[in-house]
Amino acid sequence: MDKEVDPRVLTVIDEMRLSGPRLTPVEIVAKMGVFDARDKPFEHAWLATGDNVIATIWAEWVNVAANGRWFYLESLDVHHRAGGGERSAQQVQRAKDRLALLKRSHDAGGGFRAVVQTNRIAILEVESNKDAKVSTRVRDDDEWHVASWEPDQKLAVLVRGPRGWAPSEAEVQTARERGNVPQKLSAAAKAADDDKATPEAVQAAALEYVVKHFTGYGYKAENMTGKGFDLEVSNAKGQTLLRVTVKGTAPGVPGFKLSKEETACSTREPLWRLLVVTDAGSGVAQHKIYKPNEINSAPGFDPS
Structure with a gap:
């Protein structure tokens, strides 16, 4: 008014x-x-x-x-x-x-x-x-x-x-x-809130976000965790388009690393991509896809 x-x-x-x-x-x-x-x-x-x-x-x-x-x-x-x-x-x-x-x-x-x-x-x-x-x-x-x-x-x-x-x-x-x-938030409340954002919870939220993203466009996103990537994305004809490693970041979980299997897969698999979801689990989550030669520019990537 x-x-x-x-x-x-x-x-x-x-x-x-x-x-x-x-x-x-x-x-x-x-x-x-x-x-x-x-x-x-x-x-x-x-x-x-x-x-x-x-x-x-x-x-x-x-x-x-x-x-x-x-x-x-x-x-x-x-x-x-x-x-x-x-x-x-x-x-x-x-x-x-x-x-x-x-x-x-x-x-x-x-x-x-x-x-x-x-x-x-x-x-x-x-x-x-x-x-x-x-x-x-x-x-x-x-x-x-x-x-x-x-x-x-x-x-x-x-x-x-x-x-x-x-x-x-x-x-x-x-x-x-x-x-x-x-x-x-007070410092104590913020610390308590950040503690709730465990790496496991952020990763689960990131995967859920990515699956919804691809399926929303009519693609199939099949879970392939453990093979050097997390999701295999294919079209309606069954053609594989991407093999995606998903990583999520959020307040309290600002970074991520690639496993040995993921790093190895990035060098041998031409369809391999890194997909980073920022603010995973929130209403403002966003993502970006990186080619193997762009990994170092991904926000939150820890090469150690």
């Missing part, structure tokens, strides 16, 4: 609204290059033409730093709504899709375009009240970027404007207290 928005932010939104044509929330996104915007009216992030990421910024959660810069705390907890409560399966998927696009822009070192919006009901009810609707949505002509991505704290910091600045720790903590992201 407007009354929950910082007056300085609301003033800018009003200026944007009055300076442009009157468009519906969907039309605004469509004109930014999302041609299927009408089919995705309830999404919170979109991939536009030119691989440009567009994301919703809820004005109620925008913070203004001491120097006037805007920043926004993004929760990496896909399962819980702001203020508490479990998300539905559809809401979880929507949150995962949004985070995947934001992570994509972060990993690429680029920015993203934003639509800033206010809502007709209290911000904490946006995902729980069936009457929730957009009050005002405007296109922000200033680029945003992901200034930091902290999966161990389930938090990302989004910043409006040029790179090279980030809010202070005190400003971030003040913003946390508004309730849309988890509170910062």
Whole structure:
């Protein structure tokens, strides 16, 4: 609701609204290059033409730093709504899709375009009240970027404007207290949380992720663990396409090694590939495939 928005932010939104044509929330996104915007009216992030990421910024959660810069705390907890409560399966998927696009822009070192919006009901009810609707949505002509991505704290910091600045720790903590992201873990709590992420659990999560990835595209992924690779990937005709060794990393399990069998297989098997899943077991897991001569560049690889 407007009354929950910082007056300085609301003033800018009003200026944007009055300076442009009157468009519906969907039309605004469509004109930014999302041609299927009408089919995705309830999404919170979109991939536009030119691989440009567009994301919703809820004005109620925008913070203004001491120097006037805007920043926004993004929760990496896909399962819980702001203020508490479990998300539905559809809401979880929507949150995962949004985070995947934001992570994509972060990993690429680029920015993203934003639509800033206010809502007709209290911000904490946006995902729980069936009457929730957009009050005002405007296109922000200033680029945003992901200034930091902290999966161990389930938090990302989004910043409006040029790179090279980030809010202070005190400003971030003040913003946390508004309730849309988890509170910062204590050192003891973080250590306990990291202890739960055992190498075995991370590896199992990585394998599950990879199997779902390939089968989702219609390929068969057969478990071949113990032969120098984990999965044999084949197409519908039975043709073997890849023999993949899967490794996962996550907070608490930052690295991995290859076994002697895997190393030997990488040199003799032309279809062998290393597939690394980062943030395995989380809603923002991503992967990348490496050829044998690219292993040393894989994040988390320990050659010792």
